[in-house]
Amino acid sequence: MIQSVDSIPAFDNKQQYSTIAAEVSEAVLNVLSSGRYIGGPLVEELEQNLAAHTNVSECVACNSGTDALYLALRAYNIGAGDEVITTPFTFVATCETISAVGAKPVFVDIDAATFNLDLQQVAAAITPSTKAIIPVHLFGQPVDMTSLMAIAKANNLLVIEDCAQSTGAMWDKQKVGSIGDIGCFSFYPTKNLGGCGDGGAITINNAEIAQKLRVLKDHGQKSKYHYEEIGVNSRLDSIQAAILLIKLRYLDVWNQQRQKIAARYHELLSKVPGIVTPEELSGGTGVWNQYTIRVKNGRRDLLHHRLKEKGVNTAIYYPRPLHLQPVYQSLGYQPGQLPVAEQACNEVLSLPMFPELSEEQQDRVVYSIKKVMG
Numbered sequence: 001m002i003q004s005v006d007s008i009p010a011f012d013n014k015q016q017y018s019t020i021a022a023e024v025s026e027a028v029l030n031v032l033s034s035g036r037y038i039g040g041p042l043v044e045e046l047e048q049n050l051a052a053h054t055n056v057s058e059c060v061a062c063n064s065g066t067d068a069l070y071l072a073l074r075a076y077n078i079g080a081g082d083e084v085i086t087t088p089f090t091f092v093a094t095c096e097t098i099s100a101v102g103a104k105p106v107f108v109d110i111d112a113a114t115f116n117l118d119l120q121q122v123a124a125a126i127t128p129s130t131k132a133i134i135p136v137h138l139f140g141q142p143v144d145m146t147s148l149m150a151i152a153k154a155n156n157l158l159v160i161e162d163c164a165q166s167t168g169a170m171w172d173k174q175k176v177g178s179i180g181d182i183g184c185f186s187f188y189p190t191k192n193l194g195g196c197g198d199g200g201a202i203t204i205n206n207a208e209i210a211q212k213l214r215v216l217k218d219h220g221q222k223s224k225y226h227y228e229e230i231g232v233n234s235r236l237d238s239i240q241a242a243i244l245l246i247k248l249r250y251l252d253v254w255n256q257q258r259q260k261i262a263a264r265y266h267e268l269l270s271k272v273p274g275i276v277t278p279e280e281l282s283g284g285t286g287v288w289n290q291y292t293i294r295v296k297n298g299r300r301d302l303l304h305h306r307l308k309e310k311g312v313n314t315a316i317y318y319p320r321p322l323h324l325q326p327v328y329q330s331l332g333y334q335p336g337q338l339p340v341a342e343q344a345c346n347e348v349l350s351l352p353m354f355p356e357l358s359e360e361q362q363d364r365v366v367y368s369i370k371k372v373m374g
């Protein structure tokens with residue numbers, strides 16, 4: 001399809017780069033001339049700054065958000081015979097890693113208002129085999145961690161926070177990634193703190209587990225050429241660390257810009273017929289990795305396509321819930337079993353959202369939506 005030159009992207013990191021290009025270029029060139037390309041002092045500095053930003057004692061950088069989840073599960077020895085409760089309405093990495101360690105994902109339905117785990121159903125899904133819960137702070141909106149931690153504590157379960165979409169978000173004035181037992185972050189370019197390639201990190205207030213993570217991510221190497229367990233290669237590149245160190249300094253401002261854009265979408269869209277704007281829980285401070293509306297009456301795909309024709313690009317996160325993906329057929333879930341997640345997949349539409357989105361662009365998004373829905 002031919003689009004006009006001034007079409008509005010769903011996500012744009014070129015604009016963001018242009019605002020910090022000089023700093024980033026200098027930092028990257030410094031890494032290149034240093035000859036130190038993996039790990040090293042920049043990665044250590046990034047770990048310290050991320051730990052401080054999240055308010056935890058330890059941070060371990062790794063190669064992706066997916067690896068962060070995998071390493072967290074491994075560090076707590078979760079594996080065959082164990083069940084891990086999570087949401088079917090998330091990116092596949094959340095449950096892919098549960099399967100990768102040999103454990104069984106147990107999906108529970110979501111809450112219609114927040115798109116996050118329905119905590120009553122979490123409590124109901126606990127069995128003697130349950131070892132952990134992975135809440136996902138989806139689209140940047142924190143899960144009610146007070147209630148979730150109470151359930152986990154009462155049942156002696158581990159909480160692994162999937163913070164991939166929520167770097168900087170808070171629940172009850174505490175940063176996500178500092179509330180559960182361990183927090184997993186992604187620096188994939190579309191995330192709130194996005195690098196120029198793959199990257200991830202784990203946050204934790206437990207020096208012993210942090211040490212285990214450092215060994216696991218470096219081939220299980222306990223001391224030079226001495227291996228006691230099977231590890232992986234999940235080191236972070238120095239160039240990514242250099243870039244992320246710069247971007248971390250801007251993250252809070254960028255998140256505030258996202259909050260402003262979300263508030264404005266809410267104001268402009270909340271009375272449009274057939275559109276349901278996302279709700280925020282009062283205890284949380286979301287960081288709006290996505291601004292995701294619901295489109296009622298089976299008109300989501302129509303709106304998605306019409307907007308595209310008008311040069312407004314939107315995205316569908318996610319078109320199919322994980323419990324109904326072919327890869328999880330063997331778990332035996334049936335259509336209709338987790339109806340809230342299934343309905344969300346048919347109704348959600350994520351609107352253009354990035355800190356540099358202008359009011360003029362936003363007005364065009366809203367105008368176009370009203371034109372199609374009116």
Ligand SMILES: *Cc1c(COP(=O)(O)O)cnc(C)c1O
Pocket residue numbers: 063064065066067090091093094136162164165185186187188198199200
């Ligand atoms: C992006 C994402 C991940 C995986 O992160 P990668 O860095 O792409 O491996 C995991 N969980 C959620 C919810 C995500 O959005």
